Amino acid sequence: MRVISVVNQKGGCGKTTTSVNLAGALAADGARVLLIDMDPQAHATLALGIDPEEITENLFDVLAERERAPHLDQVLISASERIDLAPSSVVLSALEQKLAAERDDDRTERLSTALSALPHKYDFVLIDCPPAISLLTFNALRASQEVIVPLETSLFAIDGVQKLLETLALLMDRIGHDLSVRILPTLYDGRTRYARDTLGEIRELFKDMCFDSVIRMNIKLREAAQKGLPVNLLAPKANGTLDYAATAIELAASSPSRENKKSEVESSEGLSTQREVVIRYRNAEAADVRIAGDFNGWIPDRNVQSHIQTDGTDRVWTKVMLLSPGTYEYRYVVDGEWCTDPDNLDHTPGPMGQPNSVLHVS
Missing domain, CATH: 2.60.40.10 (Immunoglobulins)
Known part of the structure; x- marks a missing residue:
């Protein structure tokens, strides 16, 4: 089971769009996917057609209490074929205050503990993180082996991601385990020289960390979110569908287990x-x-x-x-x-x- 956090402290970079539609692309290829909405804004929950206000139990109930808390599998919702959702709501923003008296390790291991008790029926767990480095993000990173950083193809966004990578390095040192970090260029408009030049700078700057796949700007991605569906279910031939399908193939092909197997052979x-x-x-x-x-x-x-x-x-x-x-x-x-x-x-x-x-x- 590969656990992957989708992280960027900048809003509007395609973080939730990537979480939802990458889940859709992986599921379309036959994988079982769990999408965890760690953002109190609950945009991933909404993007899968679920109203947070109509849910009786959500991720907060799992993480806030060690005793009498429901297990993670008890709050999961089947969002579509081969995709389950751990939903969020605004109450999740109160988790940090709720756990203020706990030791750091106890506070940041809540999600990892919940996942470890989950039946191993998923190929991928994708965690949509909030646009901030907070207790919720700490929990996500501690539970993960990999990180995807969606990066808008703009110079300001590049500067922000460089700072984010420095922060991730400090967090990895603090939580005591390494994370495989990949950069995914998003919101790309290949019609403009600015976007093409910026994409070139991203590839030159981040080199092997950068996905070869690129997520182009596509109105169907917004329409799919409005309809509460991954884009591949709304528009199978749209650029957004093709781009996330390519990203899913690249992600599956570059699994750490495959690379480790290759290293052992060598x-x-x-x-x-x-x-x-x-x-x-x-x-x-x-x-x-x-x-x-x-x-x-x-x-x-x-x-x-x-x-x-x-x-x-x-x-x-x-x-x-x-x-x-x-x-x-x-x-x-x-x-x-x-x-x-x-x-x-x-x-x-x-x-x-x-x-x-x-x-x-x-």
Whole structure:
């Protein structure tokens, strides 16, 4: 069960939009998802069509009392197929005052304790955090292994996220465990040079921390929230649906367990001879082509030499990698969209059922 906090202390960056629609995309790929609304504004609850005022028990009841408190599974609501919701309400804002007399560890472990008692039926737990570093955020981070930071493609937002990352580093030291942090560019308008330049700065600044997927501005995302649905259920072909589907694939492919398994394989191989492996991708219209696989932790073009040439009307991307003998899975990322290798018909199902190309190194 992967527990992921969606965090940004700046409002309006797409935090709740990401929490709800990433849950929808993961569920559409067959995963069981629990969405925890840790924001007293209850926007994730509202975005799934549930009125916080009509709920008799919510997350506050689970976290506020150790004795006589309902278990987390007793307050869950089935929001849609394969998505359950731990709802919030404005009363959650009183949690910090309620627990003021408790020791720090007791106050910040409430959500982690509640999750540990939950039956292990979920593949992903997504936590929509409030737009502030507070006791609620502390609880979310302590319960998580991973963090997604939605980042609006603007310079002020970049400055704010740099400060947030510094804060997260201090919090990780304080709570005593590491978090895998990824940056997800949001609210992207590729029609403007400003947005394209800013996205380039984000990628240059955050490098491997940055998702290759980008969430474009799309009115269907707002319409879906108004209808109380993830966008994939309202508009299956909308840009918002496609972007969160790509993010879900990238997230599933880069799971820590897969990366750890790869590291163990590399360690066991020791000093085995690595081979230079060259593969090419040909396309007349693509502007950006990267490769990601279990050989580089599913981070596009990490540890890969990339060369671009022109052959008539086509552009040819050559990818050069040093790999030990074995079998690897990979996909291309072409202009932000994940796809298999069109020149390789050897496929295998990935963790979410999507096809991955297979590379054999002898």
